[in-house]
Amino acid sequence: MIAEANPALILILGAVLIPFLPYRWRGVYMLLLPPLACANLLMLPNGSFGHIQLFSLPLTTIRIDALSRFFASGFLIAAELGVIYAFHLKDRVQQVAGLVYAGSALGAIFAGDLLTLFLFWELISLASVVLIFASGNRRSYRAGMRYLVSQLGSGILLLFGTLLHYRATGSLEFAWIELGSAGAWLIFLAFGIKCAFPLLHAWLEDAYPEATVTGAVFLSVFTTKVAVYALARGFAGTEILVPIGAVMTIFPIFYAVIENDLRRVLAYSLNNQLGFMVVGIGLGTSLSLNGAVAHAFADIVFKSLLFMSMGAVLFRVGTVKATELGGLYKSMPWTTGFCLIGAASISAFPLFSGFVTKSMVIAAAMDGGHFWIWIALLFASAGVFHHAGIKIPYFAFFAHDSGKRCQEAPLNMLIAMAISAALCIGIGSFPGQFYALLPFKAEFQPYRIDHVTAQIQLLFWSALAFTLLIRSRIYPPELASTNLDFDWFYRRLGRAVAVSTGRCADRLWITVRRAAFEQTSRALQQLLARYGSKGIPAPHTSSMVFWATLMLAALLLLSYL
Amino acid sequence: MNGANPENSNDKIYWLDVPTNVDRLVRGFYAVCALLLLIDLLVPKHGAFAIEHVFGFYAFFGFVACVTLVLVAKQLRRILMRPERYYDR
Numbered sequence: 001m002i003a004e005a006n007p008a009l010i011l012i013l014g015a016v017l018i019p020f021l022p023y024r025w026r027g028v029y030m031l032l033l034p035p036l037a038c039a040n041l042l043m044l045p046n047g048s049f050g051h052i053q054l055f056s057l058p059l060t061t062i063r064i065d066a067l068s069r070f071f072a073s074g075f076l077i078a079a080e081l082g083v084i085y086a087f088h089l090k091d092r093v094q095q096v097a098g099l100v101y102a103g104s105a106l107g108a109i110f111a112g113d114l115l116t117l118f119l120f121w122e123l124i125s126l127a128s129v130v131l132i133f134a135s136g137n138r139r140s141y142r143a144g145m146r147y148l149v150s151q152l153g154s155g156i157l158l159l160f161g162t163l164l165h166y167r168a169t170g171s172l173e174f175a176w177i178e179l180g181s182a183g184a185w186l187i188f189l190a191f192g193i194k195c196a197f198p199l200l201h202a203w204l205e206d207a208y209p210e211a212t213v214t215g216a217v218f219l220s221v222f223t224t225k226v227a228v229y230a231l232a233r234g235f236a237g238t239e240i241l242v243p244i245g246a247v248m249t250i251f252p253i254f255y256a257v258i259e260n261d262l263r264r265v266l267a268y269s270l271n272n273q274l275g276f277m278v279v280g281i282g283l284g285t286s287l288s289l290n291g292a293v294a295h296a297f298a299d300i301v302f303k304s305l306l307f308m309s310m311g312a313v314l315f316r317v318g319t320v321k322a323t324e325l326g327g328l329y330k331s332m333p334w335t336t337g338f339c340l341i342g343a344a345s346i347s348a349f350p351l352f353s354g355f356v357t358k359s360m361v362i363a364a365a366m367d368g369g370h371f372w373i374w375i376a377l378l379f380a381s382a383g384v385f386h387h388a389g390i391k392i393p394y395f396a397f398f399a400h401d402s403g404k405r406c407q408e409a410p411l412n413m414l415i416a417m418a419i420s421a422a423l424c425i426g427i428g429s430f431p432g433q434f435y436a437l438l439p440f441k442a443e444f445q446p447y448r449i450d451h452v453t454a455q456i457q458l459l460f461w462s463a464l465a466f467t468l469l470i471r472s473r474i475y476p477p478e479l480a481s482t483n484l485d486f487d488w489f490y491r492r493l494g495r496a497v498a499v500s501t502g503r504c505a506d507r508l509w510i511t512v513r514r515a516a517f518e519q520t521s522r523a524l525q526q527l528l529a530r531y532g533s534k535g536i537p538a539p540h541t542s543s544m545v546f547w548a549t550l551m552l553a554a555l556l557l558l559s560y561l
Numbered sequence: 562m563n564g565a566n567p568e569n570s571n572d573k574i575y576w577l578d579v580p581t582n583v584d585r586l587v588r589g590f591y592a593v594c595a596l597l598l599l600i601d602l603l604v605p606k607h608g609a610f611a612i613e614h615v616f617g618f619y620a621f622f623g624f625v626a627c628v629t630l631v632l633v634a635k636q637l638r639r640i641l642m643r644p645e646r647y648y649d650r
Contacts, residue, residue, distance in 0.1 A: 138649075254634045255634075255641075257630060257634035258637065258638050258641070329577075366608070367609065369609070371610060379622075379626045379630075382623045382626040382630070383630050398577070449604055453597070454608075454619040456597060457597050457600075457623065458622065458623040459623065460597050461619075461621070461627075462626065462627045463590070464590070464591070464594045464624060465626075465627035465628050466627060466631075467587060467590065469627075469628065471587070475631060476634065479638075479642070481644065482643045482644065482646075483637075484643060491648055
């Protein structure tokens, strides 16, 4: 029955045909796939479908309820926008990978059991890494390999967690999991890696900025939001998520201030936005959960919009280093405008999407009386405006004129950015319709006079701080640099330990080999001196021959090692 | 690459290229900030925490937060900053 087809498979199997189509038809064909999957999703009622048996394990490949439907809608919109943005692309490998990636993310959202989740979890990693490799340089290759190790590692933890969980509970169903057993902790850790929890986060800032222009747009949407969905489904109300999320909102913004690569700044701000969602999931009230998933949806749109605008800069200018940019508003006025809308949305300006979604999480923290969490979120809100809202557009498009002149972004990119920008304003200005789609029941009114003025005061005075610091030249200048993050521990320390361990082992082996060689030759010489042609006749010739042969063989072997 | 000097290039001169215009813009922005602080006196507050009722709390919080953020980040560079090709060696 067509209605029971998995929308994820429409994208994945549909993508397989792409390489066989001529270039002219490929773009249009790809544009049709997400709407087709969307139509299929609309036809499916809520419930469980696609039951299959795998080695006597019952799997539920499609589970549709308000939560999965909400995330799936966001993913399909993002996939369509990504396809429009990448319409000019001729690289079939990226085209296939992009849609398989989107499809597998969709499959993970629909997974009704942990084993199906695991399968799509790994497919996400494999498809997405292609978008990093596709940059085709040494940096992206290495970053991609590190990304792959972290992502597949997360998958292995998920698999082991699932097996332990199955043994403990006898069920594979992907539902709420109590954080107590070893299996639950492994699953939690697997989700935590993909969600870029503090100390597990470095893969994100490491790999995303190395992806291709269009690849980064896809990456910014799916991997981390699948993790947010998985946490919302499996660990809603798990208290430890609240402090984890609060730390996540704060520490990346310090890095974002001093980072020079503007796509890496966006990666840090993605990490920071995920923190808000994690706090919302941890608080576990219907308001905070609504806030978390609504903010995930808003973030899908405004973060991909920001990655699109920086991608357009990279596409036209060939760099997104703040030190080399500036004054691009003259060449790319439309891109500048769309970037500013994305910046206003992520900064949660009233009338833009971030305002109506992030406020729910902050209000939920206030309702729960979590004073310090509230302070942390407020600090992070000011900080995100500072680095994503001001720094990104300021250093790319304004600041001092770099003298660089280029063409405006291609039409397909502008269309994708325009639709994203319209969505940002639509969600922010007409939150009623958007709230109606949210999976939980909660009343929230973002446009109260005190709330709106508080937010505007917070943002304007943050901007005032930026202005004064820039004009007094206290603001740290952009510098071509690398800032050490947690990945240093495996890229430098880990490698240094591995290399020196290897050297020690090597040296030890050489010593042992030399000693063994010398001992054997000495024994052989003694034997020769005693029983050789000039020596006495051996008492047991056969055993003498045996030992001499053995020692010669050992000598031969040692000389080969 | 041309320098920042608009006279040297064939570009038209944009409104933002004129320093006095930028100054005008910034002065206008300062005025808006001051106005926003004064509005605080008029808005009835319903916040859950007592600190929200302090005059200009959100404005001052945003300002102090950003200054702290930038100054701390600037110091962090001493510990964290390495040459651009640090990992490529």
